[in-house]
Amino acid sequence: MSERLEDIAVAMVANGKGILAADESSGTIKKRFDVIGVESTADSRRDYREMMFRTKEAMTKYISGVILYDETIRQNAADGTPLVELIKASGAIPGIKVDAGAKGIVNFPGDTITEGLDGLRERLAEYYKLGARFAKWRGVIDIDTTRSVPSAYSIAANTHALARYAALCQEAGIVPIVEPEVLMDGAHDIDTCYDVTKATLVKLYDELYAARVKLEGTILKPNMVISGKKAARQASAEEIAEKTIKLFRETVPA
Structure with a gap:
């Protein structure tokens, strides 16, 4: 191969x-x-x-x-x-x-940052020798409109970490799965999910570009644009599909 x-x-x-x-x-x-x-x-x-x-x-x-x-x-x-x-x-x-899970961000209640960058270059080199040819890192973006979550800082921190991870993966000959997951928990409506996911993806591709990551050698693992699980009105499958595809066309490089 x-x-x-x-x-x-x-x-x-x-x-x-x-x-x-x-x-x-x-x-x-x-x-x-x-x-x-x-x-x-x-x-x-x-x-x-x-x-x-x-x-x-x-x-x-x-x-x-x-x-x-x-x-x-x-x-x-x-x-x-x-x-x-x-x-x-x-x-x-x-x-x-390869990520070490999401931990709370100091001074930003409700926001998290995914950890695991320390020592990642060495771990990736070892994983390559063990046979790995792709990796996964999940950034977690929660939505809680009552607490102004996510903050712009949380989105910036998580997408920056994803870009650093992706660059290290490619250096090691490993394809990075880049996963900025906007969670479907919460009571937010589908339009709020759309706005947060759009802000996240726009920032993500800014960071990937700044880190000189080769986009053709990445996989995006996105969330769907969807109503929160506790939302009073649940969007239909058709609306979810329409808004999700519209969002990708607006934000993800062809």
């Missing part, structure tokens, strides 16, 4: 295929195992992932890439084959989650 960033990015969005998110933290997957009465151990987590990666027809036909967690990218299958090799054998591309 080609190692060019733009070729990897195109392969990740192949028609009829999607990306499998197998990047739950050990804490998150334990909660899921608890529901079905399975003990969460390194072996049980490995067996769960291996079961998915060995479903040959599904992996080959429908999966273009797999996002892994730090533990998983280092694990071997029960027979000793690295899990990364199972993914590659199916024709899918191994990827890795």
Whole structure:
């Protein structure tokens, strides 16, 4: 397979295929195992992932890439084959989650900033050697109109971090999935979501451009323009589709 960033990015969005998110933290997957009465151990987590990666027809036909967690990218299958090799054998591309989660921003109640830039250059070099060819970083933008959330500072800080992450990924030969997620929690209407998402995407592409990130070698993982879960009026599927596509045409470089 080609190692060019733009070729990897195109392969990740192949028609009829999607990306499998197998990047739950050990804490998150334990909660899921608890529901079905399975003990969460390194072996049980490995067996769960291996079961998915060995479903040959599904992996080959429908999966273009797999996002892994730090533990998983280092694990071997029960027979000793690295899990990364199972993914590659199916024709899918191994990827890795690299952010360290969202933390509250000092002096800005309700706003968060995603952490994980410290040491990222070295981690990406290691992940590349382990087989990762794309990465994921999620910036979280909440909406709470009663508290003026998000602040302009929060949008600026998160998009700047996304751009720094993206540049480091490309330096390492890894395609960055850039995810500035405007959350659908809250009571805001669809127009508020539109305005916040637009402000976020405009700032994001300013930052990516300033950081000299090669856009052809990136993947944008956006949110839909949608009413908040607690909104009195829920927009129809047609309105969501119309406003989401309109927004992308206005903000995302062709």
